[in-house]
Amino acid sequence: MANIVQRYAQGQGETCEQIARYLRTQGVVTSSSTIRSVLKAAGVFHPRPPGRRAKQVPDLERLGERYAAGESLTALAPEAGxxxxxxxxxxxAAGYKEPACRRPQAAGPALPSGIVEQYRRGxxxxxxxxxxxxxxxxxLALLRFNGALRNR
Known part of the structure; x- marks a missing residue:
């Protein structure tokens, strides 16, 4: 494994999966997570292979404001690419907090007048x-939703 650590540290741009595939061709049974653990223990693991740039998000500030206002990641991600x-x-990383609750509270179906009173009377x-x-x-679900269940 020392040669794998040295090879990775030299920055040839190989991913953990590529290294694991190479080792499997050499008869070594391993996985990319094992390679990642070995590289982390050796102190040379990089989240991205050396030479690859982090993905840039155009107009992160504007998108972040929309996200904080409640717009979903599902809607914003395709726009950001x-x-x-x-x-x-x-x-x-930019400090935008996920909204506490994005979904508006459902009004739910209302019960016809008189039903709650009849139920409460027994x-x-x-x-x-x-x-x-x-x-x-x-x-029963409607009564529960409308807060009309009687105490037992």
Whole structure:
């Protein structure tokens, strides 16, 4: 493995996967993660092979503001020309925080008037569900969503 560390350290631009493939052709059973671990332990591992440049994101500031305002990585990454992972790393490095909640809270379906009152007075859930034309499970979910479940 010493020759692999030396070869990588010289900066020939090989990736861990390329080194692992080369070793497999030589009869050595290994993986790219094993090569990465060996290179890290030797202190020569680079996240990118030497000679490769980091991907640049044009107009990162404008995109970062849109991201902070709630626009998704899915929408912004194609515009930036990079993957969602790359864009997320760029935003993190630039100090842009992920919005706490991007999705607006759903209003949800409202129950017809009187159903909640009937349920609270003790009406049978199955009978109310039949009246509405839904299953009792669906009505239970609606009651839960609307905060109308009675205490047991």
């Amino acid at each position: 990079v993957s969602m992972d790359t864009l997320a790393r760029k935003f993190e 009406a049978d859930l199955g009978a109310l569900a039949a009246e509405l034309g839904v299953s009792s499970d669906a009505l």
